[in-house]
Amino acid sequence: MRLHTIVLVSAAVVLAGCSSSPSDGDGGDGGDGGDGESGRTPPLSSSPSAGTDGKPRTVAAGLEVPWAVAFLPGGDALVTERDSARLVRVAPSGRTTTAGTVPGVQPQGEGGLLGVAVSPSYSTDHLIYLYYTAASDNRVVRATYDGRLGTPEPIVTGIPKGPNHNGGRLAFGPDKMLYIATGETGDGPLAQDRNSLGGKILRVTAGGEPAPGNPFGNRVWTYGHRNVQGLAWDGEGRLYATEFGQNRFDEINLIRKGGNYGWPEVEGDEDGGDGFTKPLLTWTTDEASPSGLAFADGSLWAAALRGERLWQVPLRNGKAGRPVARFEDDFGRLRAVSEAPDGSLWLTTSNRDGRGDPASDDDRVLRVPLG
Template identity: 60%
Template sequence: MSSGPGAPSRPGEPRVLVRDRRVTWGLAFLPGGDALLTERESAEILRVTPRGEVDELGRIPGVVARGEGGLLGVAVSPTFLHDQYVYVYLTSASDNRIARFRHIGGVGKLETLVTGIPKGGNHNGGRLAFGPDRMLYASTGEAGQEEHSQDRESLGGKILRMTPDGRPAPGNPFGTLVWSYGHRNVQGLAWDGKGRMYATEFGQNRFDEVNRIEKGRNYGWPVVEGAGDDPKYTDPLVTWPTAEASPSGLAYTPGNLWAAALRGERLWQIPLENGRAGRPIAHFRNRFGRIRAVVPSPDGRSLWLTTDNGTADGIVVVPLR
């Protein structure tokens, strides 16, 4: 891991905002400061206020929760005040898919946008996020079938970029939904203040990664795990031993990336300056168990974390100073 300059914030004392939920996974903020929270196994969407009040909005139909599949990522339309759209990534009986509904007091009729993303007992990807370009990005896993990652015709082992109605976005490198490929299982997406994109990626036996994601690049799986120093593949910015990370959610605040660790049971802070990563710093080791998502609050003064321990999960709020 390289060292380098940065402008790190310091996390303050965390507080538990929501508890006694089960397998909380994705989180996204609505205009006004409330958050939407997904539960992987129940397929429930919750609305959570900054005071910790929880409203159960309803279940997403058609979700099949087996292994690492179920109701995963959630994203809020950047034009939500106009269209009320909420986007979800879910596992169905046949595949992983992306859908949306109108949130007008609850869960409206589901509209399927993308189908055919490979599913498996593990490596289902699942993160959704709107980028600075207002296009929707989705992370997918190779579903335990390594050949998907290097196959540009497959939606597995990729980062996808699409218009808000699910079509390939203008400027995509291959004329399809694929933005980058050669991934194993991406579950975190973030952009810095200059619009540079970053992603977390699960390794297999040796190295987990944070990658800077660029259009059309090949990130090497299954040929390379960690840095391969091969010009055909893009090397990661940061790597960890897999026991220290299994990085899921990823967030950016000025001067830092923040990576949520599952197996590592900690929050990693990665100083960042002009696209260069400094030495990661571990916080809250073994305090909250597996951390699945990390999302900055709308005012940038805190990070909201979701936990994924199977029982008594919820949201932890970490102030930044």
């Protein structure tokens, strides 16, 4: 088994390395490699040395590029399909129904119907939030959903769009503010322009206005990002984000208010001088191309596209332990990962996105129990 470089900046852990390979920013094709260790892979657990094996099972199959998963209070999930613009409701039993088709979505390249989030006040307002690529921009809309999808209302518009690097993840934080992950659409300088919405993590109110306490008086929370597609908070309220690298390093970042994460001046753990925030950990681009991110059972879980595996990253006090690769090459490209109300993880495959090798039942939603 080959071993790859995995750099943990905060934990200062380095494993044996090999060279990186080019990536197109959304996972590319192929990507072989090791699991960051030799020998037997430990069982699923917040500690890589304890727990019981988690056997994934298919919850839903035959989907078309399922991009994001958000759970309703009753335990069913809303799943977006990037290219069809369908919003699909998936029950833990496997029952699948179409919640609606989102109007105005214009899929192109990595764009389409992307993120979904459920209002923290859903029991009273019945609101959901969607991120999608429209004719002239990427945008965030909100709509009622009570079994039927209401008419979407735009709340954030003017996010740059392009064939690649559209970001797209939505998540409500512990502060009940909406966080929006965007990409720089291949135009690197947008990431350093604090007046642009591209290459940023945005923080807004439920109505889309700049959230109170934002560092620059606008919607921008952090900047200097290439293409963020994963957001997750740990049990202490710390925010983490996945980041697609270009030719060398993919990243997980610990997100701090007002931080500049370096792109395009630096990539990964390069020394770019003062003012840039270094990543929590990095992978070579063939090992990861990380999209979705979740926190559960004491670990971060990052879904890898080109890497075709689920990375488990144990956390302690905001510092990363040794990453462990799960399900390497078992399911192909993995796009979304979310913690379900029962404590399991739900994963989506992304083998029908034009860069994978789909099986007859792809794309799928998988349930992974944690023990």
